[in-house]
Amino acid sequence: SQQGEEDPQALSIQEGENATMNCSYKTSINNLQWYRQNSGRGLVHLILIRSNEREKHSGRLRVTLDTSKKSSSLLITASRAADTASYFCATTQGAQKLVFGQGTRLTINP
Amino acid sequence: GAVVSQHPSRVICKSGTSVKIECRSLDFQATTMFWYRQFPKQSLMLMATSNEGSKATYEQGVEKDKFLINHASLTLSTLTVTSAHPEDSSFYICSARAETNTGELFFGEGSRLTVL
Numbered sequence: 001s002q003q004g005e006e007d008p009q010a011l012s013i014q015e016g017e018n019a020t021m022n023c024s025y026k027t028s029i030n031n032l033q034w035y036r037q038n039s040g041r042g043l044v045h046l047i048l049i050r051s052n053e054r055e056k057h058s059g060r061l062r063v064t065l066d067t068s069k070k071s072s073s074l075l076i077t078a079s080r081a082a083d084t085a086s087y088f089c090a091t092t093q094g095a096q097k098l099v100f101g102q103g104t105r106l107t108i109n110p
Numbered sequence: 111g112a113v114v115s116q117h118p119s120r121v122i123c124k125s126g127t128s129v130k131i132e133c134r135s136l137d138f139q140a141t142t143m144f145w146y147r148q149f150p151k152q153s154l155m156l157m158a159t160s161n162e163g164s165k166a167t168y169e170q171g172v173e174k175d176k177f178l179i180n181h182a183s184l185t186l187s188t189l190t191v192t193s194a195h196p197e198d199s200s201f202y203i204c205s206a207r208a209e210t211n212t213g214e215l216f217f218g219e220g221s222r223l224t225v226l
Contacts, residue, residue, distance in 0.1 A: 035217075042116075042203055043154075043217040088153060096142055096207065098215055100154045 006089060006101040014109050019076040021104040023089030024069075030092045032065055034074050037086045037103075046074075046087075079108045112138050114206050116218030123194055124226055130190045131221045133204030139184035140206035144215070145177075148201040160187040194225040 006023045013019055025032070031050045035043040049056045049065045049072065056063045062075040076083055089101040113136040123129050133143055141162045146154040158179050159167040166179035178190040187206075191198050203220040 040201070040220070040222070042114075042219040043205075045214060045216070048214070096144075096159060097156060098144065098205070099156065100146075102153045105151070 006087075006104050008104060009102065010105045010107070012107040012109060013079060015079060015081055017079055019079050019083070019106055019108075021074045021087050021106070022071060023073070023101050024071045025089075025091050025101075026070065027091075027093065029067075032063075032072050033090045033092075033098070034061075034063060034072075035088045035090060035100075037088065039085075043088070076106075079106075081108050081110045084108045112136075112206075112208050112214075112216045114204065114216045114218040116204055116221050118221060119219060120222045120224075122224045122226065125195055126193055128190055128192045129194055129223060130188055131202055131204075131223075133187045133189070133206070133218055135185045135206040135208075135216070138206075138208050140187075140208070141184060143181060143187040143204055143206045145179060145187070145189050146203045146205070148203060148220075150201075154203060157189075191223065194223070196225045199223055199225045 031048055033048045034046040036046050037043045047058045047063050049063050060077045065072045084107050086103045086105050088103045090098045093099055115134045115136055117132045121129055143160040145157045147157050148154045156169050157172045160179045160181040162181045162184050168174045181187040201220050201222050205215045205217045207215055
């Protein structure tokens with residue numbers, strides 16, 4: 001079952017601004033991952049944060065994880081038009097299963 | 111990086127026919143592959159876990175006789191939508207787990223099925 005809830009469901013900002021997306025989950029996790037999906041395409045892995053980590057950076061991406069609140073956030077700094085896509089968080093349940101959140105549709109306006 | 115290939119990328123079929131979608135890991139072996147379905151503007155819903163050499167594990171509510179999964183080799187899993195109906199029209203995405211420390215999943219580009 002899908003357990004991740006993301007907000008906002010849709011976000012529209014101006015190029016250059018920062019975009020923040022949030023994800024909440026319900027059960028214990030081993031790690032949490034963020035993926036990007038361009039319209040009609042497959043998913044691209046962005047970043048993985050382990051349950052014992054609180055923050056992780058990768059280029060313009062910053063991910064935080066708060067296991068006490070069962071939530072994570074993805075921050076994209078200095079957004080570009082090419083960042084327009086849907087972003088999904090996903091948690092690993094048990095040994096293998098990856099369960100996705102509902103996603104945030106991000107639109108960067110030039 | 112690791113590449114997962116899906117074929118076909120788009121398929122249109124008549125109601126009642128069966129459609130097979132292939133998922134291949136091109137440069138790594140994958141004992142486990144996953145099949146997801148995605149409806150427009152929605153998230154990915156896990157359908158089943160495909161295990162090489164054994165039966166697939168289906169998620170609750172997914173009909174195993176409707177969605178046949180075969181994982182006959184370490185680089186190929188197939189999903190066959192049997193007796194397809196218009197409500198089966200969707201975007202089907204496979205993923206394969208690389209045998210690395212992180213067990214990162216790599217996704218195919220998806221297959222869009224339209225049943226007329």
